[in-house]
Amino acid sequence: MPVFLDTRATDFETAFAALLGAKREDSPDVDAVVAGIIADVRARGDAAVVELTEKFDRMRLTADKLAFSGAEIDEIVARVAPEDRAALELAAERIRAYHVRQMPEDAEWTDPDGATLGWRWSPVSAAGLYVPGGLASYPSSLLMNAVPAKVAGVERLAVAVPTPDGQVNPLVLLAAKLSGVDEVYRIGGAQAIAALAYGTQTIAPVDKITGPGNAYVAVAKRRVFGKVGIDMIAGPSEILVIADADNDPDWIALDLLSQAEHDESAQSILITDDAAFGRAVAAAVDRRLETLERRAIAGASWRDFGAIINVRDLGEAADLSNRIAPEHLELCVADPHALSRKTVHAGAIFLGPYTPEAVGDYVGGPNHVLPTARSARFSSGLSVMDFLKRTTLAQMTPAALAAIGPAAERLANSESLEAHGLSVRARLDRLNG
Amino acid sequence: MPVFLDTRATDFETAFAALLGAKREDSPDVDAVVAGIIADVRARGDAAVVELTEKFDRMRLTADKLAFSGAEIDEIVARVAPEDRAALELAAERIRAYHVRQMPEDAEWTDPDGATLGWRWSPVSAAGLYVPGGLASYPSSLLMNAVPAKVAGVERLAVAVPTPDGQVNPLVLLAAKLSGVDEVYRIGGAQAIAALAYGTQTIAPVDKITGPGNAYVAVAKRRVFGKVGIDMIAGPSEILVIADADNDPDWIALDLLSQAEHDESAQSILITDDAAFGRAVAAAVDRRLETLERRAIAGASWRDFGAIINVRDLGEAADLSNRIAPEHLELCVADPHALSRKTVHAGAIFLGPYTPEAVGDYVGGPNHVLPTARSARFSSGLSVMDFLKRTTLAQMTPAALAAIGPAAERLANSESLEAHGLSVRARLDRLNG
Numbered sequence: 001m002p003v004f005l006d007t008r009a010t011d012f013e014t015a016f017a018a019l020l021g022a023k024r025e026d027s028p029d030v031d032a033v034v035a036g037i038i039a040d041v042r043a044r045g046d047a048a049v050v051e052l053t054e055k056f057d058r059m060r061l062t063a064d065k066l067a068f069s070g071a072e073i074d075e076i077v078a079r080v081a082p083e084d085r086a087a088l089e090l091a092a093e094r095i096r097a098y099h100v101r102q103m104p105e106d107a108e109w110t111d112p113d114g115a116t117l118g119w120r121w122s123p124v125s126a127a128g129l130y131v132p133g134g135l136a137s138y139p140s141s142l143l144m145n146a147v148p149a150k151v152a153g154v155e156r157l158a159v160a161v162p163t164p165d166g167q168v169n170p171l172v173l174l175a176a177k178l179s180g181v182d183e184v185y186r187i188g189g190a191q192a193i194a195a196l197a198y199g200t201q202t203i204a205p206v207d208k209i210t211g212p213g214n215a216y217v218a219v220a221k222r223r224v225f226g227k228v229g230i231d232m233i234a235g236p237s238e239i240l241v242i243a244d245a246d247n248d249p250d251w252i253a254l255d256l257l258s259q260a261e262h263d264e265s266a267q268s269i270l271i272t273d274d275a276a277f278g279r280a281v282a283a284a285v286d287r288r289l290e291t292l293e294r295r296a297i298a299g300a301s302w303r304d305f306g307a308i309i310n311v312r313d314l315g316e317a318a319d320l321s322n323r324i325a326p327e328h329l330e331l332c333v334a335d336p337h338a339l340s341r342k343t344v345h346a347g348a349i350f351l352g353p354y355t356p357e358a359v360g361d362y363v364g365g366p367n368h369v370l371p372t373a374r375s376a377r378f379s380s381g382l383s384v385m386d387f388l389k390r391t392t393l394a395q396m397t398p399a400a401l402a403a404i405g406p407a408a409e410r411l412a413n414s415e416s417l418e419a420h421g422l423s424v425r426a427r428l429d430r431l432n433g
Numbered sequence: 434m435p436v437f438l439d440t441r442a443t444d445f446e447t448a449f450a451a452l453l454g455a456k457r458e459d460s461p462d463v464d465a466v467v468a469g470i471i472a473d474v475r476a477r478g479d480a481a482v483v484e485l486t487e488k489f490d491r492m493r494l495t496a497d498k499l500a501f502s503g504a505e506i507d508e509i510v511a512r513v514a515p516e517d518r519a520a521l522e523l524a525a526e527r528i529r530a531y532h533v534r535q536m537p538e539d540a541e542w543t544d545p546d547g548a549t550l551g552w553r554w555s556p557v558s559a560a561g562l563y564v565p566g567g568l569a570s571y572p573s574s575l576l577m578n579a580v581p582a583k584v585a586g587v588e589r590l591a592v593a594v595p596t597p598d599g600q601v602n603p604l605v606l607l608a609a610k611l612s613g614v615d616e617v618y619r620i621g622g623a624q625a626i627a628a629l630a631y632g633t634q635t636i637a638p639v640d641k642i643t644g645p646g647n648a649y650v651a652v653a654k655r656r657v658f659g660k661v662g663i664d665m666i667a668g669p670s671e672i673l674v675i676a677d678a679d680n681d682p683d684w685i686a687l688d689l690l691s692q693a694e695h696d697e698s699a700q701s702i703l704i705t706d707d708a709a710f711g712r713a714v715a716a717a718v719d720r721r722l723e724t725l726e727r728r729a730i731a732g733a734s735w736r737d738f739g740a741i742i743n744v745r746d747l748g749e750a751a752d753l754s755n756r757i758a759p760e761h762l763e764l765c766v767a768d769p770h771a772l773s774r775k776t777v778h779a780g781a782i783f784l785g786p787y788t789p790e791a792v793g794d795y796v797g798g799p800n801h802v803l804p805t806a807r808s809a810r811f812s813s814g815l816s817v818m819d820f821l822k823r824t825t826l827a828q829m830t831p832a833a834l835a836a837i838g839p840a841a842e843r844l845a846n847s848e849s850l851e852a853h854g855l856s857v858r859a860r861l862d863r864l865n866g
Contacts (some may be wrong), residue, residue: 087840122777229811256857344555351828358853366825378662380823390813392799395784407520420791422685
């Protein structure tokens with residue numbers, strides 16, 4: 001049973017704080033192991049990667065076989081069913097169309113003092129994308145990372161995807177092809193992250209690494225951060241659904257379960273202004289759990305972290321939503337647009353009853369890599385911005401320097417930075433002399 | 434003496450790689466101490482902060498004295514000389530005018546399938562800004578962090594600035610006033626970061642923490658990352674000047690020294706296509722070092738990390754610049770604009786001989802918080818974006834779901850996520866039935 005809360009109850013604040021503070025992740029401590037793997041790859045390059053791949057993935061490779069060849073990719077991709085290919089192509093197109101609109105503009109202007117100012121965006125030169133192997137080897141995740149990188153203009157995009165016992169998901173390779181990935185390596189774990197960050201004899205280093213992974217991958221990404229850029233470290237998935245009584249309880253139940261089935265640590269929360277509707281959704285979840293393939297996982301998530309919160313009105317729902325700052329937020333209410341303007345801390349909002357969150361996971365267009373664990377209070381989902389950086393520009397004319405330089409000199413001296421002041425003063429003296 | 438390199442030399446690549454790889458930071462290992470301080474502040478709140486402030490800053494406070502009162506601020510700010518106030522006001526205005534232009538736009542559109550898509554930006558609700566005490570208590574840094582936060586719309590902006598032995602820089606408090614800071618606490622170190630991240634009885638927690646600090650502050654920021662957002666962890670400052678022979682060697686020498694005087698670990702590099710000019714700059718640096726107030730620091734930085742690189746032409750200079758990915762890049766050449774289009778990996782570019790980097794530190798307008806240690810390959814300087822986050826929006830009509838829903842269902846099933854597929858299928862069945 002999930003927890004039932006009611007904002008009218010006297011102990012609500014305590015119970016809600018407990019829900020917000022619940023520890024949902026149980027990461028094993030793999031820091032020492034990962035440090036050793038990274039040091040080994042830095043010291044021995046390909047030889048270390050080959051050995052570690054044999055050890056962890058039971059794959060005997062040689063340095064020249066770390067990358068899939070174009071012919072290998074074509075052969076494997078040919079196995080994809082036409083319907084799957086069509087679905088993946090639709091997804092890639094829609095994701096591309098959405099992300100193209102995110103491209104920011106350069107700017108340059110001259111201000112009243114005669115200073116020309118501005119900025120210019122440029123892509124990261126080379127990016128690495130990690131894709132998990134085995135069960136969680138999702139072609140959709142590859143698209144969500146690779147398409148924004150290529151839209152941003154990343155010249156070289158390298159994918160690392162482990163192939164334990166030789167297993168590879170043909171859809172992952174098709175997704176790589178559709179999104180313009182340049183290199184695909186059959187390596188995984190901390191050794192893949194180390195190889196991408198520091199390079200080996202056959203793998204050139206990249207500037208930024210993105211993509212999900214297990215505890216080893218997450219720790220390795222944290223460790224190479226600074227040497228390269230990384231995206232966020234994702235926690236377990238979450239959904240908050242705000243729904244009134246004018247919804248089909250079964251639809252809402254399925255939406256809650258579509259997060260719960262990801263992971264026993266996932267969290268699904270329903271906020272409703274109708275207690276009877278809340279109970280109907282709970283009953284629908286139980287019915288669906290009887291037959292769901294991943295009922296063990298989804299059932300554990302719902303039992304341990306699920307919640308149904310009864311509120312007085314939608315204003316209260318918005319306040320609670322902002323305190324939860326959910327990764328995914330579904331608004332199934334009469335006026336979802338009005339409510340969405342109040343729910344400002346959320347990774348992605350899905351409006352109305354015909355926008356189940358699962359549509360957004362695949363074909364909606366917006367990115368499905370989103371901030372978890374309340375970090376939507378201060379961070380955003382993946383976007384083309386993650387593969388761009390901004391260089392600021394400034395040019396003073398002699399007149400502009402004459403106008404604003406003395407203030408710079410004064411502030412430099414107040415901060416006891418004499419050379420700063422002198423670098424301005426030397427020019428001002430020439431202008432005055 | 435700095436190192437002299439020449440791209441024509443046979444050992445250039447080795448020497449340049451050594452320059453790029455030089456270890457410039459020597460951070461003491463304070464991780465255990467910082468972990469203890471954070472745990473203490475989380476457990477005991479104000480009492481811990483008061484004790485630690487007495488220990489580290491030799492200041493006896495009580496919980497109700499952690500914050501400066503408005504009257505205290507007014508009294509201290511009244512001591513600022515009118516010329517300093519005018520300079521700081523000019524800086525604040527110019528920084529504001531630049532950053533206002535960075536505000537990104539919301540978007541919403543309906544695509545050919547009938548899906549309404551978009552995104553909305555919203556500010557972080559509460560931000561904390563760390564300002565070092567003592568010698569490196571820079572009012573300019575406060576402006577560079579606080580102004581973008583307020584431009585972004587941050588509602589509550591709290592500053593922590595330690596006041597060792599009661600010392601406070603009146604210009605820092607004036608900068609706080611000018612930029613609209615809401616709360617100023619006279620606390621510092623890891624205890625200030627912990628208080629801002631987790632809150633105490635008198636200090637409400639924030640969502641994001643920015644600003645420079647010593648090793649304790651840097652480690653504390655890394656440790657609270659996830660609970661709150663943080664900005665980059667800044668390394669020692671760097672400048673790269675690309676200059677041809679048509680420059681005054683003394684101006685370029687002062688520009689190199691204005692970085693070197695920050696820190697013994699700072700790095701100043703000159704690239705020139707004229708070896709004689711390079712030698713003239715080196716001689717000018719030596720002359721200026723004879724009298725510079727901070728000659729001990731600047732001299733050590735120039736001796737240990739300074740470099741003058743002689744190149745065949747400016748194309749080579751651009752390539753090297755991109756490999757260095759400098760924090761600050763000055764282009765003192767005949768056509769700086771043309772060259773700036775090739776030097777794409779840089780935090781900030783200063784064009785032409787009348788734009789010494791020091792102008793950018795104070796009054797240029799662009800931010801002076803910039804990526805160090807080659808991270809301009811993948812990251813940008815501080816901006817209003819650091820205080821905003823983006824929520825993506827999607828709304829399907831029944832027709833849009835009918836058009837793209839089947840592809841989502843197909844991909845969900847290919848990823849063995851049955852509930853994802855069912856949440857789409859349940860709606861499609863209603864539409865079809």
